[in-house]
Amino acid sequence: MISGNAGGGFGTRTTAAFCRYLKKTDQSHGAVGAAQCWAARIFRILDGMTETRRRANAKQRVLEALVAYRVRTNVELLTVCFRYGSRIHELRREGHVIQTQALGGGLYEYRYLGQTTTPELPF
DSSP states (O other): OOOOOTTSSOOHHHHHHHHHHHHHHHHHHHHHHHHHHHHHHHHHHHHHHHHHHHHHHHHHHHHHHHHHHSEEEHHHHHHHOTTHHHHHHHHHHTTEEEEEEEEETTEEEEEEEEEOSSOOOOO
16 A cells, blocks of 8 residues: 655655556556556545545544533534534544533534543444
């Protein structure tokens, strides 16, 4: 699998892997086909990295909103992140205690109670 280094750029291993991939696809698809395959693969890799980074940022924003105010409604959290429910689920799995209470009429209240020392097990 091709991946970037911790600094955000691509390392020498990645560059070597791209070169090997380009040589392999050049033989089977021709020069134009190889360039298209290579570009498509790069875009898939970058999209995956961007999606992971976006989710981490959204999770951090939801956590900051809950910590700052201790109590937030689902309407308020929608202004922070559209899929706030998924981010709250991830935070709970990391050990954050978030209490949910139905207020009626589709309105919910999320109360942040702190973080436990042992995160929830993945199974």
